[in-house]
Amino acid sequence: MSTTVNIPPQFEIVDRPLDTQMTISMGPQHPSTHGVLRLELVLDGEMVVKATPDIGYLHTGMEKLFEYKKYQQGIVITDRMDYLNPLGNNLAYVMAVEKLLELEIPERAQTIRVLTCELQRIASHLVWLGTHALDIGAMTVFFYCFREREKILNLIEAASGGRLTPSYFRIGGLMMDLPAGFERRVQQFQDGFLKSVDEFHTLLTGNRIFQKRTQDVGRITAEDAIDWGLSGPCLRGSGVNLDIRRANPYTGYETYDFEVPVEQDCDVWARYMVRMREMKESHKIVTQALSRLRPGPVKADAPKVVLPDREAMKTHMDALIHHFLIVAEGFDVPAGEVYHPIEASKGELGVYVKSDGGPKPSRVHFRGPSFVNLSALPHMSEGAMVADIVAIIGSLDIVLGEIDR
Amino acid sequence: MTTGANNEGNLSEPATNLDQKSTPSQLVTALQREHAHWVTEVIEAYGEVTAVVPRLHIVDVCVDLKSGVDTKFDFLADICGADRGVEEEPRFEVNYHLFSTTKHHRLRLKVELHEADAHVPTVTGVWRTANWHERETFDLFGIVFDGHPDLRRILLPDDWQGHALRKDFPLRGYEPYSLK
Numbered sequence: 001m002s003t004t005v006n007i008p009p010q011f012e013i014v015d016r017p018l019d020t021q022m023t024i025s026m027g028p029q030h031p032s033t034h035g036v037l038r039l040e041l042v043l044d045g046e047m048v049v050k051a052t053p054d055i056g057y058l059h060t061g062m063e064k065l066f067e068y069k070k071y072q073q074g075i076v077i078t079d080r081m082d083y084l085n086p087l088g089n090n091l092a093y094v095m096a097v098e099k100l101l102e103l104e105i106p107e108r109a110q111t112i113r114v115l116t117c118e119l120q121r122i123a124s125h126l127v128w129l130g131t132h133a134l135d136i137g138a139m140t141v142f143f144y145c146f147r148e149r150e151k152i153l154n155l156i157e158a159a160s161g162g163r164l165t166p167s168y169f170r171i172g173g174l175m176m177d178l179p180a181g182f183e184r185r186v187q188q189f190q191d192g193f194l195k196s197v198d199e200f201h202t203l204l205t206g207n208r209i210f211q212k213r214t215q216d217v218g219r220i221t222a223e224d225a226i227d228w229g230l231s232g233p234c235l236r237g238s239g240v241n242l243d244i245r246r247a248n249p250y251t252g253y254e255t256y257d258f259e260v261p262v263e264q265d266c267d268v269w270a271r272y273m274v275r276m277r278e279m280k281e282s283h284k285i286v287t288q289a290l291s292r293l294r295p296g297p298v299k300a301d302a303p304k305v306v307l308p309d310r311e312a313m314k315t316h317m318d319a320l321i322h323h324f325l326i327v328a329e330g331f332d333v334p335a336g337e338v339y340h341p342i343e344a345s346k347g348e349l350g351v352y353v354k355s356d357g358g359p360k361p362s363r364v365h366f367r368g369p370s371f372v373n374l375s376a377l378p379h380m381s382e383g384a385m386v387a388d389i390v391a392i393i394g395s396l397d398i399v400l401g402e403i404d405r
Numbered sequence: 406m407t408t409g410a411n412n413e414g415n416l417s418e419p420a421t422n423l424d425q426k427s428t429p430s431q432l433v434t435a436l437q438r439e440h441a442h443w444v445t446e447v448i449e450a451y452g453e454v455t456a457v458v459p460r461l462h463i464v465d466v467c468v469d470l471k472s473g474v475d476t477k478f479d480f481l482a483d484i485c486g487a488d489r490g491v492e493e494e495p496r497f498e499v500n501y502h503l504f505s506t507t508k509h510h511r512l513r514l515k516v517e518l519h520e521a522d523a524h525v526p527t528v529t530g531v532w533r534t535a536n537w538h539e540r541e542t543f544d545l546f547g548i549v550f551d552g553h554p555d556l557r558r559i560l561l562p563d564d565w566q567g568h569a570l571r572k573d574f575p576l577r578g579y580e581p582y583s584l585k
Contacts, residue, residue, distance in 0.1 A: 056560040061576075063545075064569055068576055099451050226479055226506055229534030240506060247509040338451050339502050339513060341482065350483050350502065363570075367483035367502070375537040404560060 021049060026389070028057050034131065034393065035400030037374075041386065048389060051381040053374055058404035066364035070330035071097050072171055074364065079165035081366060082402040084127050087120040087156070088344035089402075090169040093364075095250060096340035096351040097171045100333050101305060108296035109173040110251045115186070115289035116159060116168060117251075118282040122193070123152040124345035124397075125275050125282075132272070132394035133204060136213050141203050148196050151189045158182060172306035173299035183290055190290070193283055201276065214268040218380045218392035221266055228376035231369050232347025233278060234396060237271035239264040244343035256285050268395040275397070305331050330359030339367075346370055346397050368402035429454040429512045432476050436469065443469075455513040460525045463501075463516050467531045470503060470512070478503035478512060481528070484538035486546040488572045496520040497548055501528070518548060527553040545570035 027038040036057035042050040062081065066074050078089035091113060098105065105113075130145030153163045158179050160166035168175050204210045220230070225238040235242055243260040245253040261277035263270035299306045307326055308319035325331075335357040341350040347369030354363040373396045381389050427435075430449055433456045437444045443466050446457040458466050470478040483502040490496070501514040516525050527550040529535045539550040540559040547568035550556060558565060567574050 056558075056562070059560040061569060064574075064576060102451075227533050229481055229532065242506050248511070336450050337455075337500075337513075338453060339483070339500075339511070341504075341511075348482060348504075352483065352485050352500065352502070354487055362489075363485075363487040365483070365485040365487075367485070371537065372534055375534060379533075 026386075028054075031135075034398055037393075037398070037400055037403075039377075039389065041389070043386065046385050046387075048381050048384050048386060051378050051389060053377055055374070055400070055403050058400050060405070062405045063364055063366065066361055068360065070359050071333060071361060072326070072330065074361070075169065075171075076165070076167050078366075079162075079167055080401060081368065081405060082124075082344065082346065082349070082370065082399045083164055084399055085120055085124040085345045086164065086166055087117050087168060088124075088342065088349060089366075090167060091117055091251070092340060092342045092344070092349045092351045092366075093353075094169045094171050095342065096338050096353040097333060099338045099340055100336055100353060100355055101171070101302070103172050103300045103302055103305065105173060105251075105300055106297045108177075108294060109298040109300075111289050111292050111294075112159075112174060112178060112298065113169060113251050114253065114256070115286055115293075116156065118285045118289070119152050119155060119186070119189075121282045121345045122279050122286075123149045123156075125279050126152075128275060128345075128394075128397040129200060132391075132397075133210070135390045135394045136210060138204060138207070138210060141200060144196065144199060144203070148193065155182070155185060155189060158185065170299070170306065172302050173297075177298045178293075183293060186286065186290055190283065190287060194280065197276065197279055197283075204272075205276070211269065213387075213391055214272055214395070215265070217268045217388045218384065218395060219266045220376065220380050224379065225266075225376070228379060229372040230347070230376055231372065232343065232345070233271055233274040234347060234373050234376075236260065236262045237274045237395075238266045244341050244348055248341060250340075250342060256288050258282075258285050268391050271395040271397075332357060332359055333361070341367075344369055346399070346402075347373060366402070366405060368405065370396070370398040370400075371403045374398050374403055427475055429510050432470075432473075432510075433512065435475070436466070440465075440469075453511070453513060455515050457515045457517065460516045460518065463514065464526050464528060464531065466514065467501070467503075467528050471531055475508075477505045477508050480504040480506050481532040481534050481538075482511070484528075484535060484542060486542040486548050486570070488546060488570060491573050494519060497523055497546060499525055499542060499548060523548045524551050525549070526551050529553055544568070547571065 022043045024041050024043060025038060026041055028036040038054040040052040040054060041048055062077050065077055074093060075090055078093045079086040081089050126145040126149040130142035133141035156166050157163045159182060160168035160175060220238055222238045222240050225235050239262060241260055241262045246260055258281045261274045263273050303322045308323050312319040313323050333355040335355055337354040339350055339352045341348050349369055350367035352365040353361055356362040380392055433444060433447050433454060443462045444456045444458060448455040470476045482504045485500050487498050495517040497518040499516045503512045518525060527539055537559060539553055542548050543550060543556055544558040544560050545568055
């Protein structure tokens with residue numbers, strides 16, 4: 001019996017592209033495209049020759065809408081961009097306007113902003129982790145992630161009244177102070193969370209299928225990552241130590257003690273590890289912010305911009321007048337333009353606000369991290385398998401609401 | 406698999422010499438000294454520096470700022486257009502937000518464009534990330550980036566009429582849009 005097998009020539013494995021390339025459309029209803037993203041894939045067998053993202057299915061003209069709304073009305077629009085990290089969007093927008101108004105934000109409001117934003121970052125990463133694992137085929141992780149995320153959404157609801165669209169931050173501070181017992185509830189979440197992260201690690205990190213699906217997949221070198229404008233965990237997964245919270249600190253992040261996780265592997269696995277470690281760092285920041293909460297005002301002392309307290313309105317004529325004017329006419333913002341970047345859960349979220357002096361902005365532009373990260377997908381998916389595309393999209397952590405705006 | 410804060414061999418080191426590095430306004434002044442016609446105006450406001458660049462030189466300025474030892478603006482954060490108003494002249498502007506991953510400083514370049522000739526050379530040759538930003542600006546403002554490898558609409562459908570973020574485009578559009 002001979003061990004050699006004669007392979008007929010038509011089945012021979014050859015290192016040249018087949019004559020017939022196939023173009024298929026992946027999405028916009030494909031579940032692993034995280035929304036309505038369409039990819040035009042040129043395939044050679046199962047290998048991707050070219051992947052071209054086609055976006056815009058969720059375009060609702062938000063940037064146009066800003067120009068027709070007063071500054072304070074714009075906050076609710078920001079919620080609907082990156083709907084997994086609405087507080088980050090709120091923060092970037094209100095901070096850009098505050099920069100134009102040159103407002104001083106009280107200490108307590110700053111601390112609460114950091115506290116809630118880091119909780120939101122954990123929630124956003126939990127959705128990423130659950131859906132990323134689900135795309136690759138691990139279903140259990142999804143349920144555990146959403147269980148933890150539910151706790152955070154309940155906390156955000158307690159503070160702001162909204163779960164997905166909190167609009168909690170206002171130009172000049174917060175909508176209102178934290179409710180009674182909030183610190184205790186955050187502490188309860190904090191106590192259980194680290195154990196949950198370890199659970200996620202046992203489910204995925206040691207899982208050989210998960211490792212095979214993610215390691216050496218979707219590689220992008222540090223130079224390419226910078227050239228393509230990647231930011232956030234995607235950039236840090238390529239070995240670049242860059243975090244806007246450290247590079248251009250805002251809301252007092254320079255005073256918090258946390259590490260910036262960086263991985264050198266440049267692949268889907270590295271981006272996975274960065275986000276897993278980031279959740280623990282955010283947990284650390286929340287603990288520090290909790291210990292810093294001191295009683296104090298949560299709104300800036302700017303009666304012409306910040307709505308007065310309910311009680312003051314009932315007793316003070318000027319407070320009533322200011323309230324009426326802010327609601328009915330808005331407030332004038334000095335002419336000028338600013339670009340304010342923050343480290344959102346997905347990367348650099350920059351807000352460009354241009355004012356010509358009136359109560360409505362002349363131009364608002366959002367530099368969404370998902371938009372830029374997705375633009376590098378064709379580069380990362382060259383030569384990958386179709387199934388890898390799913391892993392790569394998952395590792396980019398895109399939200400189409402922010403991409404299409 | 407090491408932590409970034411103390412990791413050697415990362416592309417960016419923790420910024421230690423903060424007091425020694427030059428500010429963006431000094432960098433722009435140096436650039437202006439070297440090439441007087443590259444920067445027509447420097448605006449400093451709200452802690453941000455804006456350099457107004459004639460569109461002829463935008464690519465030269467970007468290449469210079471990207472490769473300069475002190476400038477090192479290797480990261481293009483954003484490109485966005487703006488419409489100053491139908492009456493204004495020059496009507497359009499294109500803002501380039503530059504960032505340095507090593508020096509951590511930021512700079513805005515601004516190119517002013519007239520409506521009749523809303524063309525600007527592409528910077529996709531300098532940073533590949535400019536590709537989608539320029540497509541978006543083309544889509545929403547109708548500003549043409551000469552030399553762009555793939556200048557198509559990106560957010561709106563290919564057969565859309567007009568440019569949605571222009572000030573004379575009505576908020577609700579011209580008529581109910583239906584896909585043909």
